[in-house]
Every structure is written in C-alpha cells, then in structure tokens.
Amino acid sequence: MEKWVGKVAVVTGASAGIGEAITKDFAKLGINVIGLARRSEKIEKFASSLGEVLGIVYAKACDVSDLKSVKETFKWIEETFGTVNILINNAGVGYGVKILDEGDDVTEKLTETIDTNFTGVINCTREAVRLMKLSGDYGxxxxxxxxCGHYLPSFEEESLxxxxxTKFALTALSEVLRRELIEQGNDLIRVSSINPGTVKTxxxxxxxxxxxxxxxxxxxSDGVQYLLKQPPNVNITQLTMRPVGEKF
Ligand SMILES: NC(=O)c1ccc[n+]([C@@H]2O[C@H](COP(=O)([O-])OP(=O)(O)OC[C@H]3O[C@@H](n4cnc5c(N)ncnc54)[C@H](OP(=O)(O)O)[C@@H]3O)[C@@H](O)[C@H]2O)c1
Structure with a gap:
C-alpha cells in the first residue's frame, strides 16, 4: 500500500457502513480521505475520534445525485488538493418497495435509487477521472x-x-469506463468493482x-485494499465477497 500513502482518496457515502469503514482504514494507512455524504457531520464525528492516524479525513457535504453539488465539491477538491488519486463510488440506497406499488412516495424512492446508485456514480467518476488525468499519476x-448487479437472487415477498x-447498470458502466480509458491510451487509471453479499450496516x-x-x-474495506495493492499492470475488475453460507 506504500504507493498510496500521502495520496488523495474520495469516498462517497462515507457517513455510514462500508464507506465509513473504508474511510477509517484509509486514514489509518496514511491515505488522505475526503469523505462525501449528505450527513457530513457524521464523518466529522468519527474522524475526530480516530486519534493519531497517518492520513487526514476531510468531511464534505455532497449529494452525489445532484450534479451541481458534485461539481461544486470537486471544484473545492481541485482548489484544495489539486488532484484525486482514488475514487470509491460507494454511496447507495435501496428501499423495500415494488416497482408496481402505487403512490408518489414510491416514485420518489425509485427515482432516488436510480439517481444515487447510477447517476451519482457517473457524476463523481467524470469529475474524479478529470482530476486524475490532470495529475498524470496512477489512479x-x-x-x-x-x-445483485450480476444476477437476481430471489427473496420471498421482497422485490429488488x-x-x-441500477447495480446491473453499474457492472456495464465499470467495463465501459475501463474500455474508454484504454481507447484514450490511459494505462495509469484502473477501474474495479467489489460485489458484496450481505453486509451488516x-x-x-x-x-x-x-x-x-x-x-x-x-x-x-479489506477487499478495497487488496485491489489497491496489486501491481500497476494488474487490474482485478470484479471482486465478489460473500459470507460463507449465503443461500440466495
Ligand atoms: N449492506 C449490504 O448488505 C450491501 C450489499 C451489497 C452492496 N452494498 C452496497 O454498498 C454500498 C454502501 O452500502 P451500506 O450498506 O454501507 O449503506 P449505508 O450504511 O446505508 O450507507 C449508505 C451511505 O450512502 C450515503 N448516501 C446515500 N445517498 C447519498 C447521496 N445522495 N449522496 C451522498 N451520499 C449518499 C449515505 O450517507 P448520507 O445519508 O449521509 O448521505 C451513507 O453514508 C451501497 O452502494 C450498497 O448498494 C451493500
């Protein structure tokens, strides 16, 4: 991990769950992290309780589904840090509704899911890759x-x-992005995905x-570090991490 020490990472959805774990581990490893979330105060809170760590955690309020918010955030990142070396597109939502349920509240939940899990990834990736390219460094x-981005597990009663x-779309998006970078002759920036099974968050x-x-x-978070540890000519494109005994 030495090559990433002192570098700049952006972690979306850093205020809870998987994003919080990745942010804390990055800081412990000496990677500077900009944690993005709507509830940035939650990031500030755990950052202040980390004690002496090698990396610095910066909390920034950002709604990844809102292009204006994302553009403002990355403008601030560019002005403050000059670049981004690692982007973790982690922010995501999921609701227990069915597509055919009626009501405006259901429409809102479905729209939020698409805007966060898919459009949010595009918004952040376009901005971060622009900065990665400017730096000419590894990204x-x-x-x-x-x-669920690769097959449909069947849950009784519950609809996905x-x-x-959105997660199937993310699978395609990751590969399209990898290919666009190759077409541009860029062999410094790698694109990977982690496919978790059930994680308690x-x-x-x-x-x-x-x-x-x-x-x-x-x-x-351990999986993220495994991907980052690979030599620069190795791109693990998919890493699936499930609990032993997961049935669906
Ligand atoms: N938990 C699992 O079993 C599991 C399994 C497979 C995949 N995943 C994926 O792992 C990722 C993280 O999930 P998690 O379980 O850690 O969820 P979580 O504990 O609910 O945390 C979700 C994070 O996303 C952030 N977020 C949601 N909407 C956002 C928005 N519009 N803008 C910025 N941040 C936003 C939340 O922050 P704010 O609310 O403060 O904005 C929060 O930090 C998701 O992409 C999820 O699909 C989770």
Whole structure:
C-alpha cells in the first residue's frame, strides 16, 4: 500500500457502513480521505475520534445525485488538493418497495435509487477521472456494486425493484469506463468493482440480519485494499465477497 500513502482518496457515502469503514482504514494507512455524504457531520464525528492516524479525513457535504453539488465539491477538491488519486463510488440506497406499488412516495424512492446508485456514480467518476488525468499519476476507481448487479437472487415477498437494475447498470458502466480509458491510451487509471453479499450496516440493521450469514463492512474495506495493492499492470475488475453460507 506504500504507493498510496500521502495520496488523495474520495469516498462517497462515507457517513455510514462500508464507506465509513473504508474511510477509517484509509486514514489509518496514511491515505488522505475526503469523505462525501449528505450527513457530513457524521464523518466529522468519527474522524475526530480516530486519534493519531497517518492520513487526514476531510468531511464534505455532497449529494452525489445532484450534479451541481458534485461539481461544486470537486471544484473545492481541485482548489484544495489539486488532484484525486482514488475514487470509491460507494454511496447507495435501496428501499423495500415494488416497482408496481402505487403512490408518489414510491416514485420518489425509485427515482432516488436510480439517481444515487447510477447517476451519482457517473457524476463523481467524470469529475474524479478529470482530476486524475490532470495529475498524470496512477489512479483507481472502485465501484461498490452488489451480487445483485450480476444476477437476481430471489427473496420471498421482497422485490429488488430498481435497486438491482441500477447495480446491473453499474457492472456495464465499470467495463465501459475501463474500455474508454484504454481507447484514450490511459494505462495509469484502473477501474474495479467489489460485489458484496450481505453486509451488516445501517441500511439493513432493522432487518433480521443477525439470522442471516453476513460480513462486516471492514471486510469490504479489506477487499478495497487488496485491489489497491496489486501491481500497476494488474487490474482485478470484479471482486465478489460473500459470507460463507449465503443461500440466495
Ligand atoms: N449492506 C449490504 O448488505 C450491501 C450489499 C451489497 C452492496 N452494498 C452496497 O454498498 C454500498 C454502501 O452500502 P451500506 O450498506 O454501507 O449503506 P449505508 O450504511 O446505508 O450507507 C449508505 C451511505 O450512502 C450515503 N448516501 C446515500 N445517498 C447519498 C447521496 N445522495 N449522496 C451522498 N451520499 C449518499 C449515505 O450517507 P448520507 O445519508 O449521509 O448521505 C451513507 O453514508 C451501497 O452502494 C450498497 O448498494 C451493500
């Protein structure tokens, strides 16, 4: 990991769950992290309790689904840090609704899911890759996808509504991005995805998750580090991390 020490990482959805775990581990490893979330005060809170760590955590309020918010955030990043070396597209939402449920509240949830999980990734990636290219340094984009981005597990009664389609789209987006970089002759920036199975986080804490095989967010952070540790000519494009015994 030495090559990333002192570099600049942006982690979206850093205020909870997997994003929080990645942010904390980066800081411990000496990577400077800009944590983005709507509730940036949550990032500030855990950052101040980290004690003596090698990297600095900066908390920045940003709604990844809002292009204006993303552009303002990356303008600030460019002016303050000059570049981005690592982007972790982690921010994501999922709601327990069905596409065919009626009501404006359902429409809003479906739209938010698409705007966050898919459009949000495009918004942040375009800005971050622009800065990576300016630096001429190595770069890494890691998308936190899902096993649901590759096949449809069947859950009794529960619909994967537009959540799974956004993650399928993310699978395609990752590969399209990798190919566009090759077409541009860029062999410094790599694109990878992690596909977690069930992870116990804020998002699913209210469910009977204790009864299901699950892994901790820190395990996904370990996966991120595994991807970053690879030699510059190795691009692990997909890493699936599931708890042992996961049935669906
Ligand atoms: N947990 C699992 O079992 C699991 C499994 C597979 C994949 N994943 C994926 O892993 C990622 C992280 O999930 P998690 O379980 O850690 O979720 P989580 O605990 O609910 O955290 C979600 C994070 O996303 C942020 N976020 C949501 N909407 C945002 C927006 N519009 N702009 C900026 N930040 C936003 C939240 O911050 P604010 O609310 O403060 O904005 C929060 O920090 C997601 O992409 C999810 O699909 C999770």
């Amino acid at each position: 890494m984009v890691i998308n936190i996808n899902d096993i 509504n537009v959540y799974a389609p 804020e998002d699913n804490d209210d469910q009977d998750i204790e009864e299901l095989p699950h892994i901790k967010p820190e395990i996904i």
